[in-house]
Amino acid sequence: MAGLSVGYYAKKNGLPFTIYEANNRIGGNCITLKHGDFLFDSGAHRLHDRAPEVMKELKELLGADLNRIDIPSYIFHQRKLIDFPLSPLNLLRRLGLYTFTKAAFEVILSRLGAKRSNRNFESFALNTYGKTIADLFLLNYSEKLWGAPCNQLSSDIAGTRMRGLNLKTFLTEAIFGHKAKTEHLDGSFYYPKFGIGTISDKLAEFCGKENIIRDAKITKILHNNNRIQAVEINGNDKVDTDEVVSTLPLDYFFQVMEPKLPDEILSIAKGLRYRNMILVTFFLDRESVMEAATIYITDPDFFITRIYEPKNRSRHMSPPGQTSLVAEIPCQEENRLWNLDHDELIRLTCSQLTQTGWIEEGEIIGASVSRLHNAYPILEVGYANKVQKINAFLKVFSNLKLSGRNGRFVYAWIHDMMRFGKEINEEYINNGSGEGK
Numbered sequence: 136m137a138g139l140s141v142g143y144y145a146k147k148n149g150l151p152f153t154i155y156e157a158n159n160r161i162g163g164n165c166i167t168l169k170h171g172d173f174l175f176d177s178g179a180h181r182l183h184d185r186a187p188e189v190m191k192e193l194k195e196l197l198g199a200d201l202n203r204i205d206i207p208s209y210i211f212h213q214r215k216l217i218d219f220p221l222s223p224l225n226l227l228r229r230l231g232l233y234t235f236t237k238a239a240f241e242v243i244l245s246r247l248g249a250k251r252s253n254r255n256f257e258s259f260a261l262n263t264y265g266k267t268i269a270d271l272f273l274l275n276y277s278e279k280l281w282g283a284p285c286n287q288l289s290s291d292i293a294g295t296r297m298r299g300l301n302l303k304t305f306l307t308e309a310i311f312g313h314k315a316k317t318e319h320l321d322g323s324f325y326y327p328k329f330g331i332g333t334i335s336d337k338l339a340e341f342c343g344k345e346n347i348i349r350d351a352k353i354t355k356i357l358h359n360n361n362r363i364q365a366v367e368i369n370g371n372d373k374v375d376t377d378e379v380v381s382t383l384p385l386d387y388f389f390q391v392m393e394p395k396l397p398d399e400i401l402s403i404a405k406g407l408r409y410r411n412m413i414l415v416t417f418f419l420d421r422e423s424v425m426e427a428a429t430i431y432i433t434d435p436d437f438f439i440t441r442i443y444e445p446k447n448r449s450r451h452m453s454p455p456g457q458t459s460l461v462a463e464i465p466c467q468e469e470n471r472l473w474n475l476d477h478d479e480l481i482r483l484t485c486s487q488l489t490q491t492g493w494i495e496e497g498e499i500i501g502a503s504v505s506r507l508h509n510a511y512p513i514l515e516v517g518y519a520n521k522v523q524k525i526n527a528f529l530k531v532f533s534n535l536k537l538s539g540r541n542g543r544f545v546y547a548w549i550h551d552m553m554r555f556g557k558e559i560n561e562e563y564i565n566n567g568s569g570e571g572k
């Protein structure tokens with residue numbers, strides 16, 4: 136996705152470029168998969184309207200294929216659905232007066248007390264939301280998603296999603312009721328008619344077939360310690376380079392640099408870890424499961440972290456009268472789940488989903504398993520320092536720029552990928568470079 140964004144703006148600016156993609160399919164982790172007449176995305180995607188200049192471009196590119204969607208998300212907790220992001224009135228209804236009052240006091244005390252430093256996500260969650268909310272909704276979920284204890288995760292994993300639940304909204308909503316809720320309910324986003332992959336497909340179409348080489352895995356990056364001179368494709372072809380934008384995962388990028396870089400920097404890059412994701416999708420002979428964009432499962436007994444029903448993003452994602460449900464299961468390559476065969480994964484996931492009461496085995500007409508590599512960079516405590524050292528080191532290469540979620544090791548989104556692509560091109564134009572591959 137990030138590479139296509141750089142190509143898109145290069146094409147707009149009339150700069151020559153070539154994109155090398157290891158797979159036959161373009162789009163990376165931002166694609167829409169097909170199973171019979173069903174469509175589903177590589178994870179529960181939504182396009183956030185957070186970068187006006189990018190939205191304008193994408194609206195032009197996708198035209199009538201891009202729709203605004205308004206649909207709430209929920210947390211599944213003890214067989215109940217709780218509004219996500221959390222909302223005080225809904226919490227009161229779902230948790231009962233005693234737990235709610237305790238949680239509310241903790242939130243208020245944590246905000247009114249002396250400012251404590253957030254050394255990691257655990258202390259951020261406790262200092263910001265208090266123990267009850269942190270224990271119920273934040274800590275278990277984050278541990279499942281990121282695969283590390285919360286005291287080893289950076290507070291950056293909170294991202295922007297939890298911004299809405301602040302003392303002001305908590306008190307306003309508790310006092311004035313539902314009115315304030317819409318201000319922080321993350322229920323509006325944009326979504327293409329035929330799935331998120333349309334964005335990648337349209338970007339690729341704009342870049343032009345002649346500028347994208349598929350089945351072209353970068354296997355070496357050849358340099359002379361101050362410039363990237365060439366890349367090796369599929370272990371044999373060598374292509375000379377002028378300017379290079381790498382969206383390769385940072386650890387891999389360092390691994391294939393030749394000559395080898397100093398051990399100190401290699402070991403920093405090796406210390407950056409990525410999280411994989413398994414998607415188990417069930418195709419159902421049933422009109423609909425529930426009105427929700429995404430359902431987050433915080434319970435540690437479930438290995439599923441999120442569920443989404445593609446049809447709720449666009450009715451074109453399922454044939455008439457039928458629907459599907461996608462379960463996200465984050466894991467590492469060394470985990471037992473990653474190494475299970477498809478039938479076993481389907482059996483185990485089905486057993487978890489039927490426990491929730493949302494689906495019944497009898498209505499399943501098919502199932503599929505997809506595996507995503509490098510779905511998220513794992514933002515562990517100290518990661519920012521490592522990335523800073525890497526960026527400082529890479530400045531020695533005068534013709535190199537990085538982009539992408541994995542290429543920059545940032546928790547970033549589609550609109551960020553577009554923004555990075557735009558900024559990179561602006562730098563080329565302003566510096567009078569970019570006449571090459």
Ligand SMILES: Cc1cc2nc3c(=O)[nH]c(=O)nc-3n(C[C@H](O)[C@H](O)[C@H](O)COP(=O)(O)OP(=O)(O)OC[C@H]3O[C@@H](n4cnc5c(N)ncnc54)[C@H](O)[C@@H]3O)c2cc1C
Nearest residue numbers: 136137157163164165178180181352353510539540548549
């Ligand atoms: C589960 C999930 C949910 C998400 N939800 C959202 C969302 O709701 N909203 C949002 O805005 N964003 C979301 N995203 C993020 C969005 O999909 C990413 O921004 C995007 O996929 C990251 O782009 P990227 O180019 O950095 O990485 P990728 O999309 O992973 O692309 C990297 C590309 O590099 C290729 N490659 C790897 N190694 C080589 C090699 N050696 N040689 C050549 N090519 C190589 C890969 O095949 C791939 O095509 C989500 C992502 C995931 C995984």
